[in-house]
Amino acid sequence: AQTVTQSQPEMSVQEAETVTLSCTYDTSESDYYLFWYKQPPSRQMILVIRQEAYKQQNATENRFSVNFQKAAKSFSLKISDSQLGDAAMYFCACPGGSQGNLIFGKGTKLSVKP
Amino acid sequence: DAEITQSPRHKITETGRQVTLACHQTWNHNNMFWYRQDLGHGLRLIHYSYGVHDTNKGEVSDGYSVSRSNTEDLPLTLESAASSQTSVYFCASSELDGGSLDTQYFGPGTRLTVL
Numbered sequence: 249a250q251t252v253t254q255s256q257p258e259m260s261v262q263e264a265e266t267v268t269l270s271c272t273y274d275t276s277e278s279d280y281y282l283f284w285y286k287q288p289p290s291r292q293m294i295l296v297i298r299q300e301a302y303k304q305q306n307a308t309e310n311r312f313s314v315n316f317q318k319a320a321k322s323f324s325l326k327i328s329d330s331q332l333g334d335a336a337m338y339f340c341a342c343p344g345g346s347q348g349n350l351i352f353g354k355g356t357k358l359s360v361k362p
Numbered sequence: 363d364a365e366i367t368q369s370p371r372h373k374i375t376e377t378g379r380q381v382t383l384a385c386h387q388t389w390n391h392n393n394m395f396w397y398r399q400d401l402g403h404g405l406r407l408i409h410y411s412y413g414v415h416d417t418n419k420g421e422v423s424d425g426y427s428v429s430r431s432n433t434e435d436l437p438l439t440l441e442s443a444a445s446s447q448t449s450v451y452f453c454a455s456s457e458l459d460g461g462s463l464d465t466q467y468f469g470p471g472t473r474l475t476v477l
Contacts, residue, residue: 252404281463293405293452293468300463339404343464348412348456349395349420350466352404 250275250344254353261330262361268315269325269356271340277301280343282316283350284325287337296338299323327358335360365389368453368469376477381440383472385453393456394436395466396420396428398449405452411436443476450474 252273261267273282284296299307299316306314311331315324323342327334337357341350366387375381385394392413397405407420409428417428425447427439440447453469 279463281465283465285468291450291471291473293454293471295465295467298465344407348393348464349397349407349410350405354402354404 250342250351252340252342252351252353254340254356256356257354258357258359260359260361261327261334263330263332265330266326266328267330267358269327269338269340269358271323271325271353273321273323273340273342273351275321275342276345277343282314282323283341284312284314284323285339285341285352286334287339287355288333288335293339297325330360332360332362334358366453366455366467366469368451368472370472371470372473372475374475374477375443377443377445379443381443381474383438383440383451383453383474385436385438385469386434387453387455387469388434389455389457389467390433391455391457392433393458393464394430395454395456396426396436396438397452397454398422398447399452399471400449408438408451409436440474443474445476448474448476 282299286294337355340353344351395410396408411430451472454466456464456466458464
């Protein structure tokens with residue numbers, strides 16, 4: 249069965265610094281997307297970044313980038329120049345198989361200190 | 363702009379009552395999903411639909427039902443609400459034909475409290 253593990257329940261970063269959130273996953277799919285979603289206090293699930301597993305190049309979206317290691321099934325999120333607005337829960341997700349759903353990790357709560 | 367909306371945003375109900383949560387998307391996506399989010403569990407799949415008149419059970423479907431009469435809407439019904447169904451509910455839709463090469467977009471969520 250597909251699983252997603254986020255080993256850091258909470259993280260803290262100083263404003264303007266860089267932080268990396270970890271995620272490991274297990275899937276039987278050969279080609280797939282991986283996702284990081286951000287959930288601020290408003291509860292909205294916001295897509296932060298998507299990685300195409302068949303591409304070797306790591307995805308980047310402005311200050312957000314990933315370190316994708318397919319063989320290790322590792323998919324970490326790096327946030328550069330952290331801002332107060334980055335404070336949120338971050339969820340890693342991978343495809344859930346035949347149902348077409350996503351499997352989510354339990355999340356990492358990121359705090360940003362001014 | 364296309365979007366996905368949920369209503370109500372907050373709902374308080376009593377045990378045993380029937381409750382329906384609405385989900386409406388304007389992307390014309392075929393696939394729609396309902397998840398629930400609980401502390402310590404992340405998001406778990408309740409039901410999903412790949413198109414009009416298609417519905418399927420997910421991981422935690424007991425006590426819930428859905429119907430799909432058009433592309434835009436997938437209402438979630440709690441037949442007889444229980445305290446264990448107190449949760450935050452998210453609707454999502456996706457643009458392709460499902461599977462592992464697809465991207466899901468989420469609504470704002472509904473917080474349901476069952477007293």
